[in-house]
Amino acid sequence: xxxxxxxxxxxxxxxxxxxxxxxxxxxxxxxxxxxxxxxxxxxxxxxxxxxxxxxxxxxxxxxxxxxxxxxxxxxxxxxxxxxxxxxxxxxxxxxxxxxxxxxxxxxxxxxxxxxxxxxxxxxxxxxxxxxxxxxxxxxxxxxxxxxxxxxxxxxxxxxxxxxxxxxxxxxxxxxxxxxxxxxxxxxxxxxxxxxxxxxxxxxxxxxxxxxxxxxxxxxxxxxxxxxxxxxxxxxxxx
Amino acid sequence: xxxxxxxxxxxxxxxxxxxxxxxxxxxxxxxxxxxxxxxxxxxxxxxxxxxxxxxxxxxxxxxxxxxxxxxxxxxxxxxxxxxxxxxxxxxxxxxxxxxxxxxxxxxxxxxxxxxxxxxxxxxxxxxxxxxxxxxxxxxxxxxxxxxxxxxxxxxxxxxxxxxxxxxxxxxxxxxxxxxxxxxxxxxxxxxxxxxxxxxxxxxxx
Numbered sequence: 061x062x063x064x065x066x067x068x069x070x071x072x073x074x075x076x077x078x079x080x081x082x083x084x085x086x087x088x089x090x091x092x093x094x095x096x097x098x099x100x101x102x103x104x105x106x107x108x109x110x111x112x113x114x115x116x117x118x119x120x121x122x123x124x125x126x127x128x129x130x131x132x133x134x135x136x137x138x139x140x141x142x143x144x145x146x147x148x149x150x151x152x153x154x155x156x157x158x159x160x161x162x163x164x165x166x167x168x169x170x171x172x173x174x175x176x177x178x179x180x181x182x183x184x185x186x187x188x189x190x191x192x193x194x195x196x197x198x199x200x201x202x203x204x205x206x207x208x209x210x211x212x213x214x215x216x217x218x219x220x221x222x223x224x225x226x227x228x229x230x231x232x233x234x235x236x237x238x239x240x241x242x243x244x245x246x247x248x249x250x251x252x253x254x255x256x257x258x259x260x261x262x263x264x265x266x267x268x269x270x271x272x273x274x275x276x277x278x279x280x281x282x283x284x285x286x287x288x289x290x291x292x293x294x295x296x297x298x
Numbered sequence: 299x300x301x302x303x304x305x306x307x308x309x310x311x312x313x314x315x316x317x318x319x320x321x322x323x324x325x326x327x328x329x330x331x332x333x334x335x336x337x338x339x340x341x342x343x344x345x346x347x348x349x350x351x352x353x354x355x356x357x358x359x360x361x362x363x364x365x366x367x368x369x370x371x372x373x374x375x376x377x378x379x380x381x382x383x384x385x386x387x388x389x390x391x392x393x394x395x396x397x398x399x400x401x402x403x404x405x406x407x408x409x410x411x412x413x414x415x416x417x418x419x420x421x422x423x424x425x426x427x428x429x430x431x432x433x434x435x436x437x438x439x440x441x442x443x444x445x446x447x448x449x450x451x452x453x454x455x456x457x458x459x460x461x462x463x464x465x466x467x468x469x470x471x472x473x474x475x476x477x478x479x480x481x482x483x484x485x486x487x488x489x490x491x492x493x494x495x496x497x498x499x500x501x502x503x
Contacts (some may be wrong), residue, residue, distance in 0.1 A: 080307025084493040201331035219451030226382025265311040
């Protein structure tokens with residue numbers, strides 16, 4: 061799969077002397093890195109500046125917060141029977157034991173598996189990009205898309221706790237307050253989102269033999285095997 | 299610096315493709331890494347304004363009315379989104395409160411307001427003030443609006459509470475459901491489309 065993809069890697073902007081604007085999608089020739097886009101004014105960059113360092117910084121910070129997020133209580137329930145501290149996992153266990161398997165699964169996936177998966181996946185992406193590894197580039201690209209897609213859903217637990225804390229305030233009978241853990245948990249979600257936003261997926265493909273040495277703009281090329289038939293790329297919106 | 303108008307550069311892998319004119323409902327994906335290259339905008343902005351207006355109305359209902367109400371031993375308690383944020387801030391969780399406020403209220407509201415600001419003058423063939431900056435802000439805000447995640451959070455909270463007390467869904471809950479559906483449609487419009495529209499309509503400024 062990897063070999064197949066690298067063999068058919070089309071011409072790349074870096075080697076063709078082109079820069080694409082990330083914001084408005086325009087393409088420029090003879091533009092220097094850091095110059096503002098003539099259409100929308102965004103600074104043009106071949107790669108996001110300092111991408112790997114920034115991603116590492118956010119990622120390490122997220123890893124540090126992941127520990128308190130799972131160990132400290134996220135929710136404190138005070139009823140007539142006494143106070144009860146809940147961590148993320150104890151909440152899952154509570155639902156599982158009480159028979160709400162679906163709900164237990166949703167919370168377990170969104171609050172425990174997704175952040176863990178995101179940290180691990182970002183780690184893999186950054187390390188392989190740093191080593192300019194040739195390993196499973198297409199799968200790594202898909203992994204990045206997946207991280208971008210699922211990252212936000214970990215905020216679920218933060219919203220649940222916020223809502224419960226606002227709602228269950230019946231003095232004496234039942235009161236729910238937010239625990240410190242939820243602050244750490246929110247930090248993990250935000251930090252991993254910042255990490256995936258500062259990671260440049262183009263770095264995954266750096267080091268691929270380009271196959272095209274000329275700096276002719278793609279528009280002048282008639283060799284369709286190199287510009288990779290765009291018809292393949294077009295399909296119906298769902 | 300010269301524009302190359304008939305090329306796409308993939309945001310995911312830097313591959314260069316020959317640009318093709320997209321038909322209605324068509325999308326272009328990079329065959330190499332799967333990143334979306336472009337989508338057809340066409341007349342989408344005409345549908346966008348009424349949808350944005352509807353979203354704004356739903357947004358107001360969703361935030362002004364209580365989301366859920368609980369009843370326990372004859373005692374009632376209910377909350378709006380802002381109420382929950384204030385309660386969190388009162389417990390010394392102001393950072394979490396700000397995070398919730400920003401992702402469920404502030405950012406989605408900003409997105410809707412920016413869209414209205416850009417789309418309303420468009421109907422009279424005018425380009426709104428601060429066009430470039432606002433289109434860019436739209437794209438920056440995009441990952442941070444989390445209304446749909448909040449809706450799932452409300453549902454989980456309701457199930458959690460149902461063992462403790464009687465739960466009565468409020469008007470805002472239905473508004474949130476409608477808002478989630480509307481926002482999904484509105485946000486499927488890529489802000490890049492504004493630049494395409496600008497070009498296809500010639501110089502309007």
